[in-house]
Amino acid sequence: MRKKIIAGNWKMFKTQAEAQEFLQGFMTELDETPDDLDTVLCVPFTTLWVMSKSLHGSRIKLGAQNIHWEDSGAYTGEISGPMLVEIGVRYAIVGHSERREYFGETDETVNRRLKAAQRHGLTPILCVGETKQQRDAGETEAHIFSQLEGDLVDIDQKNLVIAYEPIWAIGTGETCEAEEANRVIGLIRSKLKNPDVSIQYGGSVKPDNIDEIMAQPEIDGALVGGASLKPESFARIVNYQ
Numbered sequence: 001m002r003k004k005i006i007a008g009n010w011k012m013f014k015t016q017a018e019a020q021e022f023l024q025g026f027m028t029e030l031d032e033t034p035d036d037l038d039t040v041l042c043v044p045f046t047t048l049w050v051m052s053k054s055l056h057g058s059r060i061k062l063g064a065q066n067i068h069w070e071d072s073g074a075y076t077g078e079i080s081g082p083m084l085v086e087i088g089v090r091y092a093i094v095g096h097s098e099r100r101e102y103f104g105e106t107d108e109t110v111n112r113r114l115k116a117a118q119r120h121g122l123t124p125i126l127c128v129g130e131t132k133q134q135r136d137a138g139e140t141e142a143h144i145f146s147q148l149e150g151d152l153v154d155i156d157q158k159n160l161v162i163a164y165e166p167i168w169a170i171g172t173g174e175t176c177e178a179e180e181a182n183r184v185i186g187l188i189r190s191k192l193k194n195p196d197v198s199i200q201y202g203g204s205v206k207p208d209n210i211d212e213i214m215a216q217p218e219i220d221g222a223l224v225g226g227a228s229l230k231p232e233s234f235a236r237i238v239n240y241q
């Protein structure tokens with residue numbers, strides 16, 4: 001059965017003090033979440049530990065924004081599976097378009113990072129999506145299929161989440177129409193071996209569009225950037241109707 005997963009991706013925002021302040025407000029605003037919904041906060045590495053302590057015993061799960069393919073080694077600036085697992089992390093975003101664009105992530109390194117996450121029992125959230133140029137050129141499907149082909153080589157699809165994030169909708173306020181996101185996510189699902197993989201939509205998800213997004217039959221959740229930074233807006237998203 002497909003699980004619903006709403007994850008906040010804080011990107012490079014919030015100090016430890018700001019993270020704790022967020023949590024106080026967020027917990028107050030949050031309704032009782034249903035059993036089939038995972039709420040996840042993917043926070044910067046520096047706030048993982050304090051968040052892990054604060055979230056102990058709560059139903060909110062912790063996520064990292066990246067993971068290295070090796071368990072240890074001379075990889076300055078990277079973080080490994082054992083380091084994340086030790087402090088209670090459960091999810092790891094892999095292959096976000098910002099990692100692909102600014103930090104040279106390729107389908108091959110994404111594939112290696114996915115394998116590392118699974119090896120350590122973490123659930124990877126694999127991000128795929130097209131640029132505006134690719135969409136305008138009618139290359140959306142071909143691009144996403146090519147990403148999936150490279151990223152998913154020898155990946156166990158039993159412990160995997162995919163996020164469809166059209167790059168042109170990230171941080172722009174320009175949301176992909178819910179029906180269109182539903183269509184692309186259906187196409188992504190048609191390429192998977194396991195039909196029960198949860199597939200999220202990401203890209204300018206806000207309190208005022210989450211209900212329509214979550215009403216789509218193919219969409220199992222959301223990966224939320226900007227709107228996950230404010231307690232009241234992220235709580236409204238998690239409390240979707």
Ligand SMILES: O=C[C@H](O)COP(=O)(O)O
Pocket residue numbers: 009096165169170171172173202203204205223224225226227
């Ligand atoms: O990981 C989250 C996405 O990049 C979406 O970001 P956004 O909600 O600010 O558009």
